[in-house]
Amino acid sequence: DAGVIQSPRHEVTEMGQEVTLRCKPISGHDYLFWYRQTMMRGLELLIYFNNNVPIDDSGMPEDRFSAKMPNASFSTLKIQPSEPRDSAVYFCASSRGISEKLFFGSGTQLSVL
């Protein structure tokens, strides 16, 4: 298995632009998570899905952020419009179930200028 695949690995954009981050979880994993990592706040859970259904999006910072999971093999995290404070590393992770270990993607380094 190729593991959790995220794209792009790096994204540089200007304030106000739309940004879309992509994730392909490990096949057979029912849970998908989006995390944001910054020096100031560490790892923050933004949202997670179970069987493609969003379960908890209380970590999504504001309405500029949205996430979808149209099928079991693909998810997107969209920021529109982007702001400099959104600059961070965004991780996607998947797991087989409750209490199972998380498998992380390699992350997307987002820089909003």
Place this chain on the structure above:
Amino acid sequence: AQTVTQSQPEMSVQEAETVTLSCTYDTSESNYYLFWYKQPPSRQMILVIRQEAYKQQNATENRFSVNFQKAAKSFSLKISDSQLGDTAMYFCAFTGNTGNQFYFGTGTSLTVIP
């Protein structure tokens, strides 16, 4: 609410020596799972070790072992025979049975000195 606390922002250890990273947590759940993740400069998050709270035996994985003290809500990671490749951020994490959220500590930056 669940919380995970790592009180050591930075640590260093001489190569081949042993180092212990601390982690405490707070929960009202009776059954849960604890993890240590390693994040080297490559940024990849790698699972180091996993402990099930209902198991009294401490988990071990080669040079990595934990000291799990359930009553004290403490879950420390011991790295024996430290190697240069162990240089990384280490995150302690918790997940319970009533939800599937993972709660992460703020991390400990470990440097192995040659």
